[in-house]
Amino acid sequence: MTDARGYEPFDQAEFDHRIERARRAMEENKLDAIVVSSEANLEYLSGMVTQFAWVTPTRPFFFVVPRDGEPTAVIPGIGYTNWQDTSWCQNIITWPSPRPGDEGISILKALFASLRRKHGRIGFEIGPESRIGMPVADLWRLKSEIDFEIADCQMLMANLRVIKSPAEIARIRLMCGIAGRAFAELPRTARIGDSERKIHREFIASLILNGADAVPYLAIGSGRGGYTSIIMGPTDRVLARGDVLILDTGSKVGGYYCDYDRNFAFGNPSDQVVRVHEALWLATEAGIAAARPGKTAADLFYAQANVLSSHGHKVGNVGRFGHGLGKIVTEFPSNAPGDRTFLRPGMVFTIEPSVDYDGKIMAHEENIVITEDGAELLSPRAPREIPVIGA
Structure with a gap:
């Protein structure tokens, strides 16, 4: 019960x-x-x-x-x-x-x-x-x-x-839903002129109030037209029109983590930001579609990389496009070119493509579980168009 x-x-x-x-x-x-x-x-x-x-x-x-x-x-x-x-x-x-x-x-x-x-x-x-x-x-x-x-x-x-029981998956799904509610609330609470530190602090509070037990990891990055790191934060930087913000949370409930991010544009985004976000969203779709029993973790990498390449983005030495997830925020295996781990029902993964452009980076991430015939999203799917704050 x-x-x-x-x-x-x-x-x-x-x-x-x-x-x-x-x-x-x-x-x-x-x-x-x-x-x-x-x-x-x-x-x-x-x-x-x-x-x-x-x-x-x-x-x-x-x-x-x-x-x-x-x-x-x-x-x-x-x-x-x-x-x-x-x-x-x-x-x-x-x-x-x-x-x-x-x-x-x-x-x-x-x-x-x-x-x-x-x-x-x-x-x-x-x-x-x-x-x-x-x-x-x-x-x-x-x-x-x-x-x-x-x-x-x-x-x-x-x-x-690596193979999660239904009870374990239920906890990860619960945490993904908690984070989803916090992400959905952010456009109503964050404002142009807020600092990263203020947004970071209020987002942690939102996660806890929505039901998270703890927030061991919450990266935040911002910058004009993109950001330069996906593992930093917070700083005292103040958000202005033309900025892009990322929040990436590894929060947990019942001993199990979610790990996904969301991007937000402050004011109307530039054409470049729109294009990069679209490519990342489509690459994530490809990664989710490729996630099925019998495929490998490397297949998930290439499914995402091929989409990014088709949109004109170089896929350099990124290491991986996602990983296992569960009692640790980054678990075995890695969605990386050399990882031949076969996917099996009950495995939980992040799908996490990223793009480097003009000295900036943008990333996108969702959480899935491998089922008997494909993959089920555990995180609420991000909108295809980047959400805008203070348009």
């Missing part, structure tokens, strides 16, 4: 399925256990939700999932009740942290010694796009003091998380 937060809590079957899939992947990767300590992976497997662990580096939190045996939380004593109240796993071992000389390391060593050994390898988050939630020196210490090889489990976890 949907609660006051607007989404259904995950049931035990959801977590049982995640652990079962993790164990199958451990066997395939010849691992006797995995240890996760990053927010996304720890929350994904354990269900534990906290603000505390991720804003302070003092106390690491670990979740140990053996190939065969009971998962165990290895956490600072201060987190005990938080874990009890939010996680399905009640097998908890604590230590009195902070204790810099031994932040859970001796507990991990004892757990590893009790494992049913088969492969002699334990996975930690040390691969591509990983952020391990423990001091690197402690990992080196473990490596020297245990009779196991330390291997990577980051890509194992990325491949587990």
